[in-house]
Amino acid sequence: KKKLLKQNKNLLYKNKIIHKYPHCWRHKTKVFLRITPQWFINLDKKNLREKLIKNIKETNWIPKWGKTHMENMIKKRPNWCISRQRIWGVPITLFVNKKTLKIHPYTNKIIDKIIKIKELNIIK
Incomplete structure (x- = not known):
């Protein structure tokens, strides 16, 4: 495959890449990735994004930086995965x-x- 790409001058770049295996920043343990079905919320339906931002602004945040963090996250996020498998969290x-x-x-x-x-x- 590589030779064919090279012969047809379709190979744009070739390099060896060494990447790190994902680790939990908190526990310093390996993260095992699983492909599982997930539930997502479309933030653009029924003005949900705008409603969330309005509620974020009306909430008293402790610590204060949480407000900016959450608001920026909601503004930029296309869809919200609400079903990530974690040890902690609220079951759906x-x-x-x-x-x-x-x-x-x-x-x-x-x-x-x-x-x-x-x-x-x-x-x-």
């Missing part, structure tokens, strides 16, 4: 049909019922 509660991958039409009602049962201390 959704009921999804395994065959169609569509969200159950009564997901919100089911979640509301679970919350009410939880508030009554029926389940822990």
Whole structure:
């Protein structure tokens, strides 16, 4: 393949590159990459980006630099991945049909019922 590219003068540049394996900056351990399905929010639908920026401006941030950081992130981000697999975080509660991958039409009602049962201390 390389020879063919060279012969046809389609090879623009050739060089060996040594790259570092990704590491967690906090724990100094290797990061293992997995390809998994993710959930994204389109920030340009229903004026979500503008609503987020408005709420960011109305919030009292501690530390103060968090406001600028979050506002810049929202302004530049095309879509927001809300399902990244981490040790920490808030689980996304959704009921999804395994065959169609569509969200159950009564997901919100089911979640509301679970919350009410939880508030009554029926389940822990």
